[in-house]
Amino acid sequence: MEAVIKRDAARGRREQTKLQNRETILAAARKVFSEIGFGAATVRDIIRATPLASGTFYNYFKSKEEVYQAIRDDVALAIRPRLREERTRADSVEAFISGSFRTFFEFVSRNREDFRHLRHAADASRLRIDTPEVIAGFEELREDLETAIANGLFPDVDADFLMAAIVGVAFEISERMLSREDMDPAASAAFATALFLGGVRALPKKGG
């Protein structure tokens, strides 16, 4: 009994430390990125914001890019299932579009820190990095659009372009929303939804 418990607890010890180290590094990286920007940050900056040694960092990540990717991917993996469910449940274009935008903009406004675009150190450039999991989310949207088209929910338009348009509007309007004092996800979603509901009808059909 006690032996078993002990063994489990003991086995857990190593794993636990590993998880904790990973989280420590990620937390430090978030802090450093938000304080001095992704471009200016170095692996050493991240380590220094941590009680760990430099070598330890490389047991977990290959570079600061990989750390960033882990953070961004976590965010993507958190929202993708919700978006997917919203789209799967949709029984009309209106539900599909409106549900997607509402879910997305609400998520963005609740996680504004993670979506604030990283800036380079000195200049005024805007930086956007789409990690593989984010891109996979785009592909998921395209698949769902193709399914919706096959089911006759959507007219037979170019699913790839439509996906791109939705993604572009979602990200770019998020940016503007976040820069406003009175962030209003509902109004943002209403805008984007109206645009697409009106627009989809007018889109060129592939068949014709």
Added chain:
Amino acid sequence: MEAVIKRDAARGRREQTKLQNRETILAAARKVFSEIGFGAATVRDIIRATPLASGTFYNYFKSKEEVYQAIRDDVALAIRPRLREERTRADSVEAFISGSFRTFFEFVSRNREDFRHLRHAADASRLRIDTPEVIAGFEELREDLETAIANGLFPDVDADFLMAAIVGVAFEISERMLSREDMDPAASAAFATALFLGGVRALPKKGG
């Protein structure tokens, strides 16, 4: 006479070299960025692709970011006047939207190398950097939209959001267009135009 010519030619010598060095650096940077990616590139890589010394680089640019910005800004400054003219000439929503997208997508397809998104060295992330001149182009579009609204050309919608939506669709569809074998700027423009022509009518009015 000859003195004057000599003087002019001589005075020109410095300026000429300066311009040429700048171009040499920019050309080397384009090459390096496209070969190993912006993220992996170092200032030294750029210098090595050049007959110049490392110190010379810093007479022209502060960092690789600044080089990138110069390249990107050149592109932005090349297309902005064309877009602005297209919008100023427009006497209908249709002309405004359609002219903008056609001009943009044609420009993109003629300059595909400059628009191909830079990738980080190893991972599959997509990177987009909007430099100040690019952002200024966004603001220009917003101003033109506001003017068009004031003139009754457009309905009284949120110009900031509409600008964001147009920008998002333009960039994201460009990306898809460039990834297709049979790049078709006209079809891309037709898609985006239809979306907005249909959508703008449905957009929520600010007054109401």
Added chain:
DNA sequence: CAAGAAATTGACGTAGTGTCACGGCCAGCT
């Protein structure tokens, strides 16, 4: 042509990178 101005050069001090031999600590067995 002389002398000053301007720009180039590359070595230098500083700092970040990724690696690896070492050693401590946990897991599993007796």
Added chain:
DNA sequence: AGCTGGCCGTGACACTACGTCAATTTCTTG
């Protein structure tokens, strides 16, 4: 509990990039 093998954290190390600056070359001007 005690022993032992191996996992993993550690930080010094060799290497490379950074940005600067005194020396030097090249252009300009009177």
